[in-house]
Amino acid sequence: MKNQGKLIAIAGCMFSGKNRLAHNLVQNFKEQGLTSCFFKASCDQRGGKNIIIRGLGQVSATIIDDRNPEQILSHAQNEVIVIDEGQFFNQKIIGVLEELRKRGKIVVVIGLDTNFKGEPFHPMPEIIAIADERFFPQMARCAVCGQVASRTQKLNLDGTPAGHNSPLIDSGGEHSGDRYEPRCRSCYQPPQ
Numbered sequence: 704m705k706n707q708g709k710l711i712a713i714a715g716c717m718f719s720g721k722n723r724l725a726h727n728l729v730q731n732f733k734e735q736g737l738t739s740c741f742f743k744a745s746c747d748q749r750g751g752k753n754i755i756i757r758g759l760g761q762v763s764a765t766i767i768d769d770r771n772p773e774q775i776l777s778h779a780q781n782e783v784i785v786i787d788e789g790q791f792f793n794q795k796i797i798g799v800l801e802e803l804r805k806r807g808k809i810v811v812v813i814g815l816d817t818n819f820k821g822e823p824f825h826p827m828p829e830i831i832a833i834a835d836e837r838f839f840p841q842m843a844r845c846a847v848c849g850q851v852a853s854r855t856q857k858l859n860l861d862g863t864p865a866g867h868n869s870p871l872i873d874s875g876g877e878h879s880g881d882r883y884e885p886r887c888r889s890c891y892q893p894p895q
């Protein structure tokens with residue numbers, strides 16, 4: 704019987720433990736003799752480059768142009784395909800994920816389910832909708848009060864909340880320093 708593919712979605716706010724959970728899944732698959740390869744969406748259009756994803760066991764990932772997620776198909780040689788920053792891709796990623804699943808791949812997509820405005824961060828909601836397994840880790844703690852955090856607060860450099868017109872995607876992302884922090888619903892300040 705052909706190996707049955709499946710799609711696993713791991714979603715949440717920043718620092719919620721998504722990558723750590725993905726790392727544990729990858730380790731489990733490895734113990735079953737399944738190898739993984741890693742991809743990361745990039746909006747800076749320097750596609751094809753390899754980078755290191757922290758929190759995923761320092762693995763090397765291939766950067767994929769967010770507008771051309773079908774590039775993943777020609778690189779997906781391993782049994783397990785891990786895709787980080789799923790929210791950055793355009794809607795074409797849905798067809799790519801379905802094709803990978805059809806090919807019998809185990810596909811793990813990691814991404815932010817909401818943006819800093821508290822709105823759905825497309826296409827993650829669509830990816831969650833078609834997933835076979837869904838995980839929503841809750842390890843982020845509110846940077847203000849320490850309660851469980853479910854929101855991503857974007858901050859200006861002076862520490863005030865970023866406005867409604869602030870860009871959704873910064874090239875630096877969560878590695879650009881202290882411009883994002885997890886917050887609970889009470890401490891989260893919607894952008895004005």
Ligand SMILES: [Zn+2]
Nearest residue numbers: 845848887890
């Ligand atoms: Zn709080």
